[in-house]
Amino acid sequence: MREVTSQDYFEPVTLKDIEEAYERVKGVVKNTPLERSSSISELSGAEVYLKLENLQRGGSFKIRGAYNLLSRTRKNVVAASAGNHSQGVALASSLLGLDSLVVMPQFAPPIKMIATQKYGARVLLYGNSFDEATEKAKKIAKDEKKVFAHAFDNRYVVAGQGTVGLEIFQVMNDFDYIIVPVGGGGLIGGIATYLKENGYRGKVIGVEAENACSYEKLP
Incomplete structure (x- = not known):
């Protein structure tokens, strides 16, 4: 392949x-x-x-897309999410033995942050909007040559x-x-x-x- x-x-x-x-x-x-x-x-x-x-x-259904993407790339991943996508990426990464970082906006619910960490991801709080968190995640992925896992804009x-x-x-x-x-x-x-x-x-x-x-x- x-x-x-x-x-x-x-x-x-x-x-x-x-x-x-x-x-x-x-x-x-x-x-x-x-x-x-x-x-x-x-x-x-x-x-x-x-x-x-x-x-x-x-x-939630989010693990379906995250696992399908990461099982193809087999690369460490960065994502941006304040909700269920973060947990899907974290869980999929753990199952595949990959490192994951999720960038969340400052207002992210603590329960989502804790759940994401429990599934194995590192969490970075950044920005006052989802767009700011997304741009930060994209930059980290580019700089560190990791996969950026968009929550929905990805085939x-x-x-x-x-x-x-x-x-x-x-x-x-x-x-x-x-x-x-x-x-x-x-x-x-x-x-x-x-x-x-x-x-x-x-x-x-x-x-x-x-x-x-x-x-x-x-x-």
Whole structure:
């Protein structure tokens, strides 16, 4: 296999990328349950199923993308995050025997910082915004010749998150809608790519917090 270059990170995500990611993360991440929610089904008047990624290793889907990327590069890593991506990178790095540094903005929740450290990463608090922390992380990665693991703007991270869609499709493929939380867009991008490439004709709907709507207000 050829060495992964930084240019690879920005190529469009393909169905093959997601299928390869699944083979890499299988046995490392949990194939989390897809379970019917009786309460939400009753409230909505529809059959509603939940993909329980809250039961995932590290507490979220983020380990999927982090592990897929780092298992390809096999290089020490720098990331920027104030949330679950930091824990995904820390855990994936530890599992692969890699060194990880996570740059967090000064306002990062202490519980996230502590959890990230417990998974094996070093934490650097820097800046008063996420953008400042990100630029610092990029500079460290460049200066120290390490991988910068972006939380969502990376082909292999998005492909890893897309394995959520693959697992859903293994169990159920005749649903009308799939509703996905949106932050940076890595999860919904990966899921939508997998479903559409497999002929899914329903709707993929992204939902984001009203006071942190990064996509709804785009022109």
